[in-house]
Amino acid sequence: MSLAGASRAELSGALASLGAPERELKMRVSQLWHWIYHRGARDFASMRNIARPLLAALAEGHDLARPEVVAEQVSSDGTRKWLLRMRPAHAHDKGAEIECVYIPESDRGTLCVSSQVGCTLNCTFCHTGTMPLVRNLTAAEIVGQVLAARDRLGDFPGGTPPDDGGLVPSGEGVRAVSNIVFMGMGEPLYNYEAVRDAIAILTDGDGLSLSRRRITVSTSGVVPEMERLGAECGTMLAVSLHATNNALRDRLVPLNRKYPIERLLEACRTYPGASNARRITFEYVMLKGVNDTPAEARALVRLLKGIPAKINLIPFNPWPGSPYECSDWETIERFSEIVFNAGYASPVRTPRGRDILAACGQLKSDSEKLRARARLMLEESLVVGQE
Numbered sequence: 001m002s003l004a005g006a007s008r009a010e011l012s013g014a015l016a017s018l019g020a021p022e023r024e025l026k027m028r029v030s031q032l033w034h035w036i037y038h039r040g041a042r043d044f045a046s047m048r049n050i051a052r053p054l055l056a057a058l059a060e061g062h063d064l065a066r067p068e069v070v071a072e073q074v075s076s077d078g079t080r081k082w083l084l085r086m087r088p089a090h091a092h093d094k095g096a097e098i099e100c101v102y103i104p105e106s107d108r109g110t111l112c113v114s115s116q117v118g119c120t121l122n123c124t125f126c127h128t129g130t131m132p133l134v135r136n137l138t139a140a141e142i143v144g145q146v147l148a149a150r151d152r153l154g155d156f157p158g159g160t161p162p163d164d165g166g167l168v169p170s171g172e173g174v175r176a177v178s179n180i181v182f183m184g185m186g187e188p189l190y191n192y193e194a195v196r197d198a199i200a201i202l203t204d205g206d207g208l209s210l211s212r213r214r215i216t217v218s219t220s221g222v223v224p225e226m227e228r229l230g231a232e233c234g235t236m237l238a239v240s241l242h243a244t245n246n247a248l249r250d251r252l253v254p255l256n257r258k259y260p261i262e263r264l265l266e267a268c269r270t271y272p273g274a275s276n277a278r279r280i281t282f283e284y285v286m287l288k289g290v291n292d293t294p295a296e297a298r299a300l301v302r303l304l305k306g307i308p309a310k311i312n313l314i315p316f317n318p319w320p321g322s323p324y325e326c327s328d329w330e331t332i333e334r335f336s337e338i339v340f341n342a343g344y345a346s347p348v349r350t351p352r353g354r355d356i357l358a359a360c361g362q363l364k365s366d367s368e369k370l371r372a373r374a375r376l377m378l379e380e381s382l383v384v385g386q387e
Contacts, residue, residue, distance in 0.1 A: 038157075066148040080166060082152070122254050123240070187255075216238050237274070
């Protein structure tokens, strides 16, 4: 079992199982935590201030393995996409595979992490939505994506950035991974407990020490879990809106049939901690001839009245077999101007990583083995459900 991604309670349990004295557990957990999450240790032997016999005992049944980087692609704009394989859960499991994307800028680096293997929402404009849901990721597997990225980017003390010419932010006090967005594969709020537990590890001040204000959880509108997210995690919230009426949103985001726009926006109005300093981001993908008219821009402004909001306009990122096209640039600019003149920040998100299918809505592993495993695991789950 890997302890990379483990919580403090799990580290304590591992130590207790080895017979570590109860009076020492808190200290030993703090030491392990520092080495795993602050120093980025890859093995127990490098932990210099912990007794050798204890480290040897830990190494007999545990390790510090991260998800395996199966493939890496670097876009012409510096965006990186990793295909990561998780450790097999049992003898017949070959290891689930997910995609994780790193978006560098001069002063920050944003890591887009996945929360599920596949997705169950079937949003019609999203490539990931064409995959079946295989399973939820564990909190350790979510944290493992961050550890794997920081390893690859040389983001731990003493680390070496890659020399492939891609942009990696650098300088005193600048982290390669400074921001986390739960916008990869899956719906985070359908895996709420694991996402919550992962956020607790990511934001612990003695380890990875990421700011909650630099973590954004994106949801397609799982209304019952939104209040819990704000109250228990305190992260920033992003909502995949994409339409201004239920008829269209039912088609683009089928989850809307369960939680229609009215319920979704009420949950946004009451989201804990939302304010002008902590605005909710509304994501709106620009689809040519579908949701991009001036009338819809004005309807969007009316819908969001009274909500501290920022509107992210996302040029549609094409993928093979998609039925949609991206709105013309003039159309996007006109839409943005209407929203901006109404008093809302309305940045147009610059598409990143399109050439490696790493842009928003494009994540989907092309691994034949992944698809085969997905079908097998779904069939197995159906059999178990019938027993």
